[in-house]
Amino acid sequence: MQNLDDESLPLSLYEVTAERVNYPELTDDVSCDVCVVGGGLLGLHTALAAAESGASVVLLEARRVGWGASGRNGGHLIPEFSCGMAKLESALGDGGASRAWQIVRGAAHELRSRIERHRIDCDQRDGHMEVAIAQRHADRLHQWYEHARRRYGAQFRWIDRSEMQRHVGSQRYIAGLLDMDGGHVHPLKLCIGLARALEDSGGQVFERSAVTSWQAAGEGVCVETETGTVLAKRLVLCANVGISSIRAPLAQRLAKRILPVGTWIIATQPLSGPLAQSVLPTRAAVCDNRFVLDYFRLDRDNRLVFGGGCSYLGMATPQGFAAGMRRAMTRVFPQLSETRIDYAWGGVIDITQQRIPDLGCDDTGRVIYAQGFSGSGVVATMAVAGILERALGGDMADFTLFQRIDQKPFPGGPWMRGPLTAAGMFWYRFLDQAL
Numbered sequence: 001m002q003n004l005d006d007e008s009l010p011l012s013l014y015e016v017t018a019e020r021v022n023y024p025e026l027t028d029d030v031s032c033d034v035c036v037v038g039g040g041l042l043g044l045h046t047a048l049a050a051a052e053s054g055a056s057v058v059l060l061e062a063r064r065v066g067w068g069a070s071g072r073n074g075g076h077l078i079p080e081f082s083c084g085m086a087k088l089e090s091a092l093g094d095g096g097a098s099r100a101w102q103i104v105r106g107a108a109h110e111l112r113s114r115i116e117r118h119r120i121d122c123d124q125r126d127g128h129m130e131v132a133i134a135q136r137h138a139d140r141l142h143q144w145y146e147h148a149r150r151r152y153g154a155q156f157r158w159i160d161r162s163e164m165q166r167h168v169g170s171q172r173y174i175a176g177l178l179d180m181d182g183g184h185v186h187p188l189k190l191c192i193g194l195a196r197a198l199e200d201s202g203g204q205v206f207e208r209s210a211v212t213s214w215q216a217a218g219e220g221v222c223v224e225t226e227t228g229t230v231l232a233k234r235l236v237l238c239a240n241v242g243i244s245s246i247r248a249p250l251a252q253r254l255a256k257r258i259l260p261v262g263t264w265i266i267a268t269q270p271l272s273g274p275l276a277q278s279v280l281p282t283r284a285a286v287c288d289n290r291f292v293l294d295y296f297r298l299d300r301d302n303r304l305v306f307g308g309g310c311s312y313l314g315m316a317t318p319q320g321f322a323a324g325m326r327r328a329m330t331r332v333f334p335q336l337s338e339t340r341i342d343y344a345w346g347g348v349i350d351i352t353q354q355r356i357p358d359l360g361c362d363d364t365g366r367v368i369y370a371q372g373f374s375g376s377g378v379v380a381t382m383a384v385a386g387i388l389e390r391a392l393g394g395d396m397a398d399f400t401l402f403q404r405i406d407q408k409p410f411p412g413g414p415w416m417r418g419p420l421t422a423a424g425m426f427w428y429r430f431l432d433q434a435l
């Protein structure tokens, strides 16, 4: 098994199809209004929004921009929170849930405007589908379709079995929900484009600059790396599972509230035009609605990018994962049995107990954080970045809404929480698979 800390992790398709920009290491003492920790989508969107509203911003990234989940994910634009609306309705009440829905749906539109405004070339396409394999999955999906339509006015389209082949060239699916507000992107190109936009807006980006700790300093916070410091009025933590590497007591408390879960992706060789057409004729991104799901899309070069699987031991790429993913892919698309796999890689998602993002601040209000996108964060990070940015500007309404959710630590300490959660999750996987 390879650990995510290992620099020899297999190269993703995205790393070879995106053009990186090099940013310097922090080797000095600098000061700013807002210091953001983490160069993933959450940190980049938050930093860019703060810079656009006139703050001086420094972003510190431990490795490279988009090195974490944000630059290695499936690229599906899903304008929803991972937990689903039923969880938010019970956690936030009807009014709060409606507001959360409005924020996350709005984020899908704001993301497109941001991409356009900053001319970010990230292969963005519209159209996302959630599909069902078994009747009970289809029933669950249909209930959601009706609920979303009635309660939230969602404009989804129901796709029944007779229409399915027009969207997905597989016999596996019996129904689906098409969401044209969803879609897909090249996630690393998006991250790199956001970093460039941040610089263009006056922000400073530092790579290979891992934050080790922070201390209160006067009216602000002194943020430390091995080779420099940032004196900031406000600090925003967007480090995902990397939060455990920061020594400050708040960071250590936050680390206990998320569980790192490994998950994997493969990408095929470029498919011929007719083969690509036979797989995904409308080129919408697709995921099924099981607990541990398959998800796939065609990229700009007609490669099928196929993801799935999970490991609660937090490792990114266990032995033999690519062969397992290939079997999963040919179960869906037998027509790809002779197709070569060119890339296989993994990443880590940060799940919270309820799969609702975890937002909050320290006692002084100078340090704010968000984490725990639980596997669906390409759009949701934009939604939460908006909440963080409004909080930095003094509008606390949406921030307080999420802050009041009781986020509990996972039981079992750093070594046992994975296996304990895996044991609990096994039951849900069993229910998924028992047809």
Ligand SMILES: Cc1cc2nc3c(=O)[nH]c(=O)nc-3n(C[C@H](O)[C@H](O)[C@H](O)COP(=O)(O)OP(=O)(O)OC[C@H]3O[C@@H](n4cnc5c(N)ncnc54)[C@H](O)[C@@H]3O)c2cc1C
Pocket: 037, 038, 039, 040, 041, 042, 043, 060, 061, 062, 063, 064, 065, 066, 067, 068, 069, 070, 071, 072, 073, 074, 075, 076, 077, 078, 209, 210, 211, 212, 238, 239, 240, 241, 242, 243, 245, 246, 263, 264, 265, 295, 307, 346, 347, 348, 349, 371, 373, 374, 375, 376, 377, 378, 379, 380, 381
């Ligand atoms: C394989 C995979 C597939 C996925 N597919 C999808 C999908 O198709 N659609 C979807 O919506 N979501 C998907 N997700 C989830 C989505 O990618 C995440 O929810 C989202 O990217 C989280 O963004 P983030 O900015 O919070 O975290 P990250 O992208 O992990 O960013 C955190 C950054 O902080 C940096 N960092 C950590 N510690 C420190 C430190 N001490 N100092 C400085 N920097 C630090 C890290 O290096 C990292 O770059 C997937 C995730 C994975 C792993």
